Amino acid sequence: MKAKKNVFLMLLLSLVLVLAACGGDKSTNENEEKEKENAGEETTQTGGELVFVTPSDAPTLDPHGKNDTATTNVTTQIFDRLTEYAEDGSVVPSLATEFKNIDDTTWEFKLREGVKFHDGSDFTAEAVKLTIDRIIDPEFASPRAVVLNMIEEVIIVDDYTVQFKTKFPFAPLPAHLAHNAGSIIAPSAIKEEQSGGKKVDENPIGSGPFKLNTWNRGAEILLDKFEDHWNGAATVDTVKVIVVPEQATRVAMLETGEANVMLIGSSDVTRVEAMDQVEIDRVSGTRMDYVSFNLNKAPFDNMKVRQAIAMAINKDDVVQGILDGQGVAAIGPLAPTVVGNFQGLTPLPYDVDGAKKLLAEAGHADGFKTTLFVNEGSKERADIAELVQAQLAPLGIEVSIEIIEWGAFLDKTAAGEHEMFILGWTTVTGDADYGLYALFHSSQFGSPGNRSFYKNERVDELLDTARSEADQEKRNAAYKEISEILVEEVPMVYLQHPDFVHGMSGIEGLFVNFSGTPFFKDVKLKK
Incomplete structure (x- = not known):
């Protein structure tokens, strides 16, 4: 068993940045891994399927549709946001390349060029405006509107520049845009929904590292890696999210290697820590x-x-x-x-x-x-x-x-x-x-x-x-x-x-942010 701990001691907000201190400790098994790497032996592989087990299915794959963990865990993989929380807790650019305050109630964001959505269309300022206008629209009544309803207007300056006018000075806006509610949806998906076609829940087109393959509601979700992701394709080929309501069954699947990652219930942490070939990722969160x-x-x-x-x-x-x-x-x-x-x-x-x-x-x-x-x-x-x-x-x-x-x-x-x-x-x-x-x-x-x-x-x-x-x-x-x-x-x-304690079997490279959300893009399966 190898334990990996990321403990966030304090998040300090100063206008734009949410900063945190983190520390870690790893067991001596890591030395064995390093010895293998130093000897030239590859310990991971490219491709394969990552299995994530969860107690509940996502109620929706629309990032504006529900405000719950199960939705967030899946839609985080499908969609990108203008900003993200880095491993140290700071707010960093993602689909945006830079951002700044123009005045007390105006933020300007420069957008990343060359980004593709899963449908092959280009990411531009239009997608940002359509997405944010949708979530803050009172008629749409998103339960996540509270995250961004301080935004009064989204102004398109040019294809790769947008401005957010807020109702009042709001220093944490970049941090709020990193919330899953800030997930940018492809214009084609929003326009199809608005014209009476498929809803975003059925047609979740983002620019994230994974795209939806199939969704057997109540049972499993299969995601395929998006080869054209702007930050490089994910290492694994697919992510399978399996709904397993019984906690004991999920733990058993982790122990046998049927599952690669799961959130560990507190009462099972000691048991999982004692398992061979299982690692622990621990985050003191919010x-x-x-x-x-x-x-x-x-x-x-x-x-x-x-x-x-x-x-x-x-x-x-x-x-x-x-x-x-x-x-x-x-x-x-x-x-x-x-x-x-x-x-x-x-x-x-x-x-x-x-x-x-x-x-x-x-x-x-x-x-x-x-x-x-x-x-x-x-x-x-x-x-x-x-x-x-x-x-x-x-x-x-x-x-x-x-x-x-x-x-x-x-x-x-x-x-x-x-x-x-x-x-x-x-x-x-x-x-x-x-x-x-x-x-x-x-x-x-x-x-x-x-x-x-x-x-x-x-x-x-x-x-x-x-x-x-x-x-x-x-x-x-x-x-x-x-x-x-x-x-x-x-x-x-x-x-x-x-x-937030996650158990990991047969993988490395998992990142879990301070809100407990796992990111699968850089995960590699061990040989």
Whole structure:
């Protein structure tokens, strides 16, 4: 077993760049690999098929269609973006070659020439305008619009120059364009959809290193390498994404070599680390896992009920017990690595007696019955649900657990059909705006992120102010007040900030960014 760790200690945003520090350690097996290379022996091969196993199918292959991990993991391979997050966490050009501020509300991007889409057409400024206009169009109603809806207008200067006019000064724009929501779609695909033909979901034409071959919904997705990719063709010929809901089965496939890469559940990390021929890639990222409430339904519209539940859940039991120490307990919604995170928050204490008192004050001294939604395919979330069920029982709260298929889970929680649910949120941009605005602004109810249906006018005001403020210290002050309000009002129980741990069998060259997204372009199969 060889362990590879990329630990991001801090992402620092300074107008354009999101910077992070990273460190690594590798076991002595790497020395053996180096000895082979020094001896002239090739350890990898060109071509072949990379197998990625995942608990859930992508609900869509339209990068504007859903805001979820399964969609991101696949569409990242199909589409390119104007910018990307480098291995050190900085924002670097991709389909753009350079970018700069013209004035407080204007950004100019120079575009890369010679780029081809999968349909053979050229990448130009038209594709950028069509793509961004689509995602920010209120009639299209993309759940990912929040990532880029600060853009007011896209101006084509010439075929290879575009300008973005923003509604207010927005320093993190280059980082937001690196989000999967910034994936550039071929004009032919957008125009066909607009004329009543195939939707982008069925016709995902990008310029990325892989193109869609087949999609057997609910079972597998097959991607072929794009020979004409502007940055060179991928090393493997194909990527097969196989949907395997059972976590134990996925781990077994990794151990036997049937699968090459998978995201490892925290409870299985120790087991996988002990496997021969399996490597570990670990990233301390920007995710927060949580138990959320529907504030439109009683009794969760009562803050004392929410506080009582939060005080009755022992987060150490989650992190150290269920997750085997693979992360840190959360106090508020922002991970320590997120720019704008305030580290001096006072947590609600773990206090079962205090929780009982609050519940009685709320008029529920004898408790109540409720249902907790959990998505299929996550052993950890199912285990957390059982822990929550057990730890709320002394309060007289009887929790029924309902395991739901991923796509249906997203639809039900977006529609407000839930009472409680368990989910996670990754601050993909590394900046507090994305970690807070989508989850807690009242304009973002449902699929954009605010599935708690939380509304607080002061929080809305502060979020809007921080979005339009160029001074990072003033932004930090706003995020501090927001975080303090959110800890007190508990629209969700902030559980933990996990590491992203991927298991790799028979491959090398995998890159996983700080949001946990794997990139397959440079992966090579071992001989």
